[in-house]
Every structure is written in structure tokens, then in C-alpha cells.
Amino acid sequence: MKTNLGLCITLISLLESVYGTTWSEWWKYADGISGPEFWGLLNLEWTICTKGKRQSPVNIEPKRLVYDPYMKNIHIDQAHVGGWLLNNGHDIKFKIDDPAKPNSINITKGPLSYMYRVIDITIHFGSSDDLGSDHTIEGKSFPAEIQLTAFNSDIYANFTSAEVSPNGLTVIGILVQINEESTNREFEKLAQEFKRVKYKGNEVRVEDLSLHDLMPETYSFMTYEGSLTKPGCHETVTWVIMNRPIYISREHLESLRQAMTGDEENPNDPMANNNRPTMSLNRRTIRTNINFADPRPGCTMKKNLTYHANFPVLRSSISSDSYS
Structure with a gap:
């Protein structure tokens, strides 16, 4: 060997x-x-990918979540941004224009002690409906996962410095489920361009995107300390996994599945299944702001965890975490 x-x-x-x-x-x-x-x-330079003890992604077991009453709701700025949707041979990615501009998108609160500036969105997806997401819930995968990556702009000047430094990054993971039609207008802005980034090196301009409105309609989340899910697997990431998926159409998912890892002359392999296998939790704690035992006063609906073991695919069978 x-x-x-x-x-x-x-x-x-x-x-x-x-x-x-x-x-x-x-x-x-x-x-x-x-x-x-x-x-x-x-x-x-990537040794930590093999030897690291805080690697990502992980499998989330709802019964082992730890409620943290001190965590506030996660906050994402509501400014709209422009950028480039591109195929880099590994992922379909939306790269935001110079994040130092006045209309940069910042993430604060939740489990974060600093301000984090979003630099890009990455889409992971599978070749079938039971594959695709980096993170899994009790061993079950979603057909896709959208990840918003941001660097600690309070301490570090740029992403390059932050990705190898303590408290350097945060990534918000949005799990994706299939519906008869997409229900998120911001995702639609990206999806209508997927066919134009089929091959490595393809890129197309996308304007007026709201990352705030790309998020699912929930304030509840799970969080843990982990790593990037690609080389060099730096263990500098605070992960935030939202407690509700967004819904996209099968048509848009099939458009993603047409993406290739090579250019038009040498397409190579399909990009689908561009997710890393889950890694050992290694005694890490996954915290949540979901209080299972104590619904808020005056509410008629208890605050529930959306993701349960053996959850069905159908949207109508997924429980709500909203309040009356």
C-alpha cells in the first residue's frame, strides 16, 4: 500500500x-x-483531512442535540448583491462581488461572537434523490445542500487569512428538498442559469440576489465546530445548519445534475455527488436553540425539530417549527 x-x-x-x-x-x-x-x-498540507478530530460534515442525531438557551437568532443582512455563478470543476458556486463593498452581506449572532462577511454560495447535489447533501440527519441524506461561506471580518482582512485561523469561518448549511415547484424566489434566480454553467469554466452574471431571502423561514438551527468539507479541511468553521429545508423543483435539480467536471471539449464526469462523506463527531457537541421541552408562552404550537428519523420526502409530512 x-x-x-x-x-x-x-x-x-x-x-x-x-x-x-x-x-x-x-x-x-x-x-x-x-x-x-x-x-x-x-x-x-492536507494532513488534517485524515488526522483531524473536528472534521466536517457530520451526521446529526436529533436525540443527542444540546439546547443552549443563550444563543440568539442568527442574523443575515438584507442587502442585495451581484456576482458570478460558475462551474469550477468541483462545485456550482455563486461568487459575490468584492465583499468589501458597502453592500456586503454580514452574518452575526446565533453561535457567533464576531461579524462574518459572506463571500460565496456553494451547491452540493446528488445523482439521485437520496444523495447529495454534505450533512445527514440520522443517516438520511437530502438531494442537495446549499452552503453560505463567510469569513471573520472583525479579526481577519480576507478569506485566505481567516480559513487557516481560529474562529476564521462560518458556514450556513441549508438542506434542500424536492417539491412540485420551487418555493424560493432567490433560488430561482440562480436556477434559471444552471444550464449556462454546465461545463468547467462557464460563468454567468447574476444580479440582485438576497441571501437573507434565500434562507428557509425559520430561526431555529443546529451548530457545531468543524471544518471545510474540501481540501485542506481546515478546522476553523462554525457550522450552522438551519432547521428547515428550502424546496426546489425537480426540473431545477435535473438542471444541476447536467453539470460536468470538465470543459466542453473534455466533459469528464458528471459533477453530481459532489459531497464529502460524513466524519466522526469525536465527542463534539451539537448545540441548538430549539427548546424541545418549553414552548413559548401564549403559543398554540410547540417548537419542534423539523428533521426526524426516517422522515418522509413529502413536504406535507414534515413538521413545522413556526409559531401561532
Whole structure:
């Protein structure tokens, strides 16, 4: 095994020197020598991918959540932004225009002690309806997960500095479910352009996007300390997983599934299943602002956890966490 691995590293280094291939281009989500199992073995700068104890994503078990009464609602600025929807060969991503501009989008409160400035949105999705999300709920995966990535702008000057530093990043995870039609207008703005970013290197301009309105209609969430879900797996992320999915149409999901990891001349493989397998929790605590035992005074509906074990796909069977 060690001999074969050493041979692979030598070969990859040779390819890099001859063809200009870099580690950032070479890794994949799929199984094989470039897949998640080997990220931390093939590049010494990514060792934490293999040896880290706070890796992401994780499987969330509702019965093991710890209620934290001191956490406030998560806050996202309501400004609208423009940017580029693009295919980078690994993910479909929306990159926001210079986040230092006056209309930058900031995330505060919730489990966060600092202000975090959003830089991009990443979409993970599967080839079938039971695959796709990074995070799982009691072992069950969703067909997609949308992630808003932000860096700590109170302490660090940019994302590059923040991603390798303590309290550097936060990522908001929005799980996605299928409905007869999409119910989120902000997602629609992205979805109508998916066919134009089918191949690596494709990009298209998107204007007037509200990240606040992209969020599901809930203030409840789960949170834990983890890592990026791609190389180099830096353990600098405060994860926030919202306690309600957004709903997209099958048509839009199928448009995503047409995306390829290569360019138009060499399409390579479908991008679908661009999610990392769940990692061990390693005694970490997943906290929540959901108080299961104490509904708010005057309410007729107890505040519930939306995600339950063996949850059905149908929207009508998912419980509500809203109040009267």
C-alpha cells in the first residue's frame, strides 16, 4: 500500500510539473486515489483531512442535540448583491462581488461572537434523490445542500487569512428538498442559469440576489465546530445548519445534475455527488436553540425539530417549527 501510494504521489508530482496540473485541480469528491479517503495522504498540507478530530460534515442525531438557551437568532443582512455563478470543476458556486463593498452581506449572532462577511454560495447535489447533501440527519441524506461561506471580518482582512485561523469561518448549511415547484424566489434566480454553467469554466452574471431571502423561514438551527468539507479541511468553521429545508423543483435539480467536471471539449464526469462523506463527531457537541421541552408562552404550537428519523420526502409530512 505504501509503495503504491508513493508511486501515485510521484506520478502526480510529475503530471504537475509537465502539464501544470495542481493539487487544487486534481482532487475529487468521487472514490479513487484522488477522492476524500486520500486527500490527507497525498498532500502533506492536507494532513488534517485524515488526522483531524473536528472534521466536517457530520451526521446529526436529533436525540443527542444540546439546547443552549443563550444563543440568539442568527442574523443575515438584507442587502442585495451581484456576482458570478460558475462551474469550477468541483462545485456550482455563486461568487459575490468584492465583499468589501458597502453592500456586503454580514452574518452575526446565533453561535457567533464576531461579524462574518459572506463571500460565496456553494451547491452540493446528488445523482439521485437520496444523495447529495454534505450533512445527514440520522443517516438520511437530502438531494442537495446549499452552503453560505463567510469569513471573520472583525479579526481577519480576507478569506485566505481567516480559513487557516481560529474562529476564521462560518458556514450556513441549508438542506434542500424536492417539491412540485420551487418555493424560493432567490433560488430561482440562480436556477434559471444552471444550464449556462454546465461545463468547467462557464460563468454567468447574476444580479440582485438576497441571501437573507434565500434562507428557509425559520430561526431555529443546529451548530457545531468543524471544518471545510474540501481540501485542506481546515478546522476553523462554525457550522450552522438551519432547521428547515428550502424546496426546489425537480426540473431545477435535473438542471444541476447536467453539470460536468470538465470543459466542453473534455466533459469528464458528471459533477453530481459532489459531497464529502460524513466524519466522526469525536465527542463534539451539537448545540441548538430549539427548546424541545418549553414552548413559548401564549403559543398554540410547540417548537419542534423539523428533521426526524426516517422522515418522509413529502413536504406535507414534515413538521413545522413556526409559531401561532
